[in-house]
Amino acid sequence: MTYRTSLAALVLTLAGLVAHPVTAGATTNAGSSFDVSPVQWKSCPAYSDEVIGAVGVTQDKVTAFKTLMKRLECGTVSVPLNHRDPAGRQIDIAVTRLAATDQAHRLGAIAVLPGGPGNSGYLDPILRGALRNEEMAGLAERYDFIGLDPRGVGYSTKVACPAGQMGPQQPGPLTEETARKNYEAGVAANQKCGNSDPAFLGQLTTDNVAKDLDLIRAALGEDELNLLGFSWGTRLGMVYRSLFPARSGRAFLDSPASPSARMDEYFVGTALAAERNFGRMATWLARRNKTYGLGATARQVRDQVTKLVRALDKNPRTFTDLQRPLDGSAVADLARRTSSEWARAGKALAELRTATGSTAPPTVKELFGAPMTPVPGAPETLNQTMNLAVACNEDASRLAFDTAWRAYQKLRKRLPVTGRTAGPATMCAGWPLPVQEPTLKRGEGSLVLAGHLYESMSVYDWALQSRRTVGGTVYTVADDMHVSTTRVPECAADVARYFETGTIDKGCPGMATPN
Known part of the structure; x- marks a missing residue:
């Protein structure tokens, strides 16, 4: 697909854009009538240059971002807190719209569905739409891009859970005694x-x-919504199509979530995929043994990394300029990095093998140093309460300690390098609210599931499982990068063509493995 436009062509003023009508009513999936409130449009937030950088805008795109912000429409839609009680308490959902620039040839609206659960999607019409690259900018000529902060996130109505007390933290292998104390602390925090x-x-x-x-959708006056979902947003997209098939247009879902919401299955699936991808990393490092000195074959690299895990577990390294000692978990963390970070991870592994000083070697410090401090005025990127509540409301496993501990021990033995990174699958232990599994039904509408062949955050097999559950076509991306499709021009061109024509190839190369 050729580039349809340059980014500069999208930097237009709001003048000349056509407003959209608002419908007066809608119907819930249960069939009950609900009067839809019109969108309450208001001024968009003003962001400083520091905030603009904090949301991921590179310096060369700051001017374009500011111009697109002048076009962005911001507002709220009132919805029932409980959709089974439409007349009950109402909450506000923050909504944004970046209207198509070519209104004469407008094709519809694409709702950008954020990840998490708990991520903000308020600025996604810009950040994941018109500003991303020329391919996505071209798509924004004929489609409105719709963003939202889901309930519980960002500018939408939300609550914050009281802080819970963490369990004991100690370097070295996780012992059963410490794991049990962590479990008990987690149960207390979840119940609180x-x-x-x-x-x-x-x-x-x-x-x-x-x-x-x-x-x-109804408040915006749209007969249907097209969907562009990322990570957890793919589950949201699948559920939307299941609940509202007649109102679902084309859907492109990048890095599909598992159709199962069980957290125990999630932990095992991601750990297995991470260990497989470490095999690719080991081969890459072996070919560069002169640079990293970790071994001339993938087996030698694996042996060296496993040896380093054991050595740091036995004698964790404390550096005066790091906040915590580094044990085998730090090595496991480096071993499950994606290909975009293999060079830095390889340097850090080499540094940890030979480090003798009291301060951390440069790459180790870069990767394990102090976390970034929040920038005042920046929009919320992840709401932890919403993340926990959605995951645990939908998790039918909620494992008891003994069950989770046995599974963790088996996983560590099976996956000696990366198996320990997730810990026992007890995130939702003690969650006091009833299980509400998401609604997933097989449909016949247009759906593309973009699975990344070597990814560990959203395992490729989940795209295949999702196809069996809800239908659609699997689009294979030959990389290990989470939600990378629209970031790669060749792949983004396929996405744009899909929304314009309904057709798509079988896949794309994705992010290139570093040289």
């Missing part, structure tokens, strides 16, 4: 959180976000 506002927290589910999205 879930019971703090059960009326609100119990309504944080993918189904409810999908129902919110359909009311946004």
Whole structure:
């Protein structure tokens, strides 16, 4: 696909854009009538240059971002907290729209569905739409891009759980005694959180976000929504299509989530995929043995890394300029990095093997140094309460300690390098609210599931499982990068062509492996 436009062509003023009508009513998936509130449009937030950088805008795109912000429309839509009680308490969902520049040939609206759960999508019409590259900018000529902060996130109505007390933290291998104390602390924190506002927290589910999205569709005057989903946004997209098939247009879902919401299955699946991808990393490092000195074959690299895990577990390294000692978990963390970070991870592994000083070697410090401090005025990027509530409301596993500990021990033995990174699958232990699994049904509408062949965050097999569950076509991206499709021009061209024509190739190379 050829470039249809340059980014500069999209930097237009708001004048001349055509407003969209607002419908007066809609129907819930259960069939009950609900009067849809019109979008309450208001001024968009003003962001400093520091904030613009913090949301990921590179210096060369700051001017274009500011111009697109002048075009962005910002508002809220009122929706029921409980969709089974439409007349009950109402909450606000923050919505944005970047209208198509070619209104005469407008094709519709694309809702950009953020990840998480708990990520903000407020600025996604710009950041994942018109500003991303020329391919996505071309798509924004004929489609409105719609963004939202899901309920519980960002500028939408939200709550914050009271802080829970963490379990003991100690360097070295996780012992059963420490794991049990961590489990008990987690149970107490989950119960404290879930019971703090059960009326609100119990309504944080993918189904409810999908129902919110359909009311946004109605408030915007759209007969249907096309969907561009990323990570957890892919589950949201699948649920929306399942609940509202007649209102779902084309859907492109990048790095599909598992159709199962069980956290125990998620932990095992991602760990297995990470260990497989480490095999690719080991081969890459072996070919560059003169640079990294970790071995001339993939087996030698694996042996050296496994040896380093054991050495740092036995004698964790404390550096005066790092906040925590580095043990085998730090090595496991480096071993599960994606290909874009193999060079830095390889340097850090080499540095840890030979480090003798009291301060951290440069690459180790770069990767394990102090976390970035929040920038005042920056929009929320991840709401931890929403993340926990959605995951645990939908998790049917909620493992007891003994079950989780046995599974973790088996996984560590099976995956000696990366198996320990996730820990026991007890994230939702003690969550006091009932299980509400997401609604997934097989449909016949247009759907593309973009699975990344070597990825560990969203395992490729989940795209295949999703196809069996909800239908659609699998589009294979031959990289290990999470939600990279629209960032790679060749792949983004396929995405744009899909939304314009409904057709797509079988896949694309994705992010190139570093030289």
